[in-house]
Structures are given as C-alpha cells and as structure tokens.
Amino acid sequence: MNQPLYRLAAFSTDPTKGNPTGVWIGDRLPDAETMQAIAAEVGYSETAFIVPTSGETRTIRYYSPLAEVSFCGHATIASAVMLGHLSGTGIYQLDTRAGRVPVKVYRANGQIQATLTSVEPRHKPASEGLVNDVLKLLGWSFDELDPTLPPTVAYGGVWHLVLAAHSQDRLNRLDYDFDKLAALMAREGVTTLQLVFRETNDLFHSRNPFPLGGVVEDPATGAAAAALGGYLRDAQLMDVPGKFLIRQGEAMGRLSLLQVEVPAQGGIIVAGTAVEIT
Template sequence: MKTYFVDSFTSEKFKGNPAAVCLPDTELDSKTMQSIATEIGFSETAFIKQISDNIYRIRFFSPKTEIPLCGHATLASSKVLFDTTTLENIKFINFDNVELYIEKVGNKIKMQFPVYDTEETEVPQKLIDALGISEVLNKRYGPKNKIILLEIKSASELASLKPDFTALINSHTGISGVLVTAVSDNATFDFEYRYFWPWSGSNEDPVTGGVQTFLTKYWVEKLNKTKLNAFQSSLRTGTMSVELVDDKVFILGEAVKVLEGQFVL
C-alpha cells in the first residue's frame, strides 16, 4: 500500500503535525485501518480511496479510534494528491458524508470545512487543575466535536502549560478533548491555541485544523474580524490562516512530504 508521511501546517520539515496518508488498492476493513494507524503511531492516519475524477473517500484514525474529521490529515492527503496528480481541486467525503472541498492556491492549500456552534458549559475544577490553568475567562463546549473550549488570559501562560495527563484523563468522561486558547501577543497572529486529547488520541496534538470548525467562529465573534491568523504553540508549532464565510470556514496552510514508501499488508 502506497504510504506517505507529511508534515502539515508548516513549510519546514519536522515542524507542524505529521500525518500518514495511505492509498489502499483494495477495500480495508475498519479493524485493519485501526491496526495500521496504531502501528504508525501518528496522531492521525488518513486512508483515501478514489471514487471518480477528483472525488475521494477519506477516513481518519488516531492510534486509539476513528475520528470523524481531521484538518491536518486532510491537508496532508491533499498535498499528496496535488503532488502526484494533475488535480487542481479535490472533494473529500468522510464517513459521516461531510463534503470537504479543497483547492490549490499557489504553494498553499485551501480547505473548506463546516462550522459548528458551541454552548456554555460547566467544567470540573479538577480538569482545570490538571491542565495547570490559573484562571479561565470563558468555558464552551462543542457538542458536534465533543470538545471543551477554554479561553485563558495570556498566550505566554498557554505556551507554558504542562498538564498532568493522568489527572486530566481521570477528570472527565464522554469528551474527545480539551482546547485551550488565548488572544495572541504576537502581532503576526490573532489567536493561539493548544489541543489536549488523551481520551481519543495522543496527549497533545501538535497542530489541529479540525478544531477550526468551531474555534474560528469563536474568535471571529470576539475580535470582530472574518480573516484571522492562528498559531498553535505546541512543541512542534504550526500556523494557518482562517476565514469565516457564512456557514463555512476556510483554512489555508502548507505541508511538506517527508517520506514515501510501501506499507506491507
């Protein structure tokens, strides 16, 4: 099976978020795809299968479970297809039949994702303590993604968080992850964030595009701007530009291929 490793949301190798992109020649069952994703060990492995012309089925697996929607693995898959075919645009369809429209924009890739709402929520204090947060400015919950959103007061505190992941995973059940965000203190960016998801993936996702389905709208409403630049202050770091247009969010980013080979099945 043709397989690629791609660093997403970066123009530099060994930065951003690594994803595996697999192009099976035959249909694989969910158990096999999960085993492959666990073997590879990246936060996400994408499996893409051509339906017709520029339309592809796409499925995403973390080392633990199947994920409905993933930004960086969609970007990685798009990078592979744009580099290996003559396509200028792609339509991916995930297992929920959500359609993701992708196009090449110079050396960048523009992805169209749906927008989901968040709602006010209560968060256990033990979860906040496990993250090491001193003060929370706002608490929201995205029911579609099952992700808690916490806004804190400073980007410097965000970058310095060192969660106790054992305490974190024991502090809550029934969620996919916790996103912590703050307004940026860097003039290049509008907001910064980090995403912790030991419930369904790795301890921390290096760069997360899928959360922009609700995070972009959150910051658009707070900052009164429709076009924003985002920075993920993980160890590997990553950047992207986002734009809210009606019920769609457009995510613009770069990706770099770092490995091409055959996965032996």
C-alpha cells in the same frame, strides 16, 4: 496492503515542523482493525485513509493511534496536498464521517496548498462542572482565564473544549494527568482541549491536549481551528467576514501555521500547506 503510505508534515513547509501525518490511498478501505493497526504502527496523531485512487469525490477515514476520529483537519490538509501531487490541483469532495468537506488544492508561492471548508460549526456553553474539573487536572485557576472568551464546547467536525488563557505564560506551562483527562474527555464527548491565548484580534496561540488519541499534545489541530472560528463568529466575538492566524506546536518545537477564514455564514475555511517527510 501494497499501497504506499505517505508521511507529511501538515501546516508547515519544514518536514521537522508541523504535525506529522500518515496518508494511505487505495482502491478499497482496509477493514477497521487493519486501519487501526496501521495508525498505531505509524504513531502519528492521525493517519488518513482515502479511496478510491482517482476522481474528484473520495471517501476519507481518520485514525489516531488509539481510535477512529470522525474528522481531522491537519490530516485533511496533508491528504489534499498529497492528492495535488498525485492527481493534480482542483477541488476534491471528501466524504468524512462528519459530512462532506470540500478541499481546494492549488499552487501558490511555488508550493501546493490546500483549503478545507468545514461542516457547519456550532457551540454551546461549557458547564461549570466540566470547566472546574478540567482546570483542576490542568493545574489552572479560573482567574487565569480570559474573561472576554468564555469557556465553550465547540464543533467543527468533532467537539473541543475551548479554554482561553489570559496570558502567553499561562499557556506555555502545560502539565496534566494523562489518564484522568482522557477519561474525563471520553465521558464528556470531547476530542481535544483547545487551549488558546489571543495575542491580537488576528493572532492566536494554541495548544491541544489529545489524550483520547494516545497523544499528549497535538502540534496542529485543523478541526479545532474551524471550531474556534465558528465559536467566535456565532458568539459575536469577532467581526465577520474576517481572518486570523493560529500558531500551534511552538512549545513542542513543531511550529504549525493555520490560516482561518470566517465567512458570514456556513463552514469555516482552514488553509495551509504540507511537505513530505523523507
């Protein structure tokens, strides 16, 4: 493959922060085995593959080091920023396995920024058995959860189990059995855990274990941000339209800032920037 592979840190202006992401752009997608091998070699939580090299409508695929993922928010933001550098600002239509995701690429504050609009979000109550099994693997107890944000399984392109801690301290202490949690999540069809603490109505802190992708913790998870916004809206746990900020990756030393806008209906808007890793 002669096409260059770009490396960017998503949801940050600092290449040592944010979520490192690979972005490959070419005229034809490599075969699945080649994309998987590239993603494994890159070693980031996601690498995006985009075709063709020109035009407003493109196809995008996402690979973690272990498997293909239907949708990835941080890799979408990184890809959109890279497209802005290479092909100019504007609106790009990205065809993902989860559906079409429009991204607006624009300049603000001297930087190229991007906003994605997710596919239609949805959620369903998490079963008592799933919650109990995950809490056991995390070493959490049920009374350490925030009762105002009931456990749910939420979708914004892929499914996430959302658990809200009742304190920042509980969220800060994260340890789990990697293989057992990966097996449980595979069985339940859950891509990441979205562990959150709601500090205020417009500020969340988040941590996202991603053992299915071969990653202990994801520094920024745009798909989970969209899923959370959809859950809060559809469960009437926030005023809409509304906005909130997610701070993720702090415990890893890779602070990521995810801006989430929740309209009264339709897809959830997730915004941020990305910077090349040199």
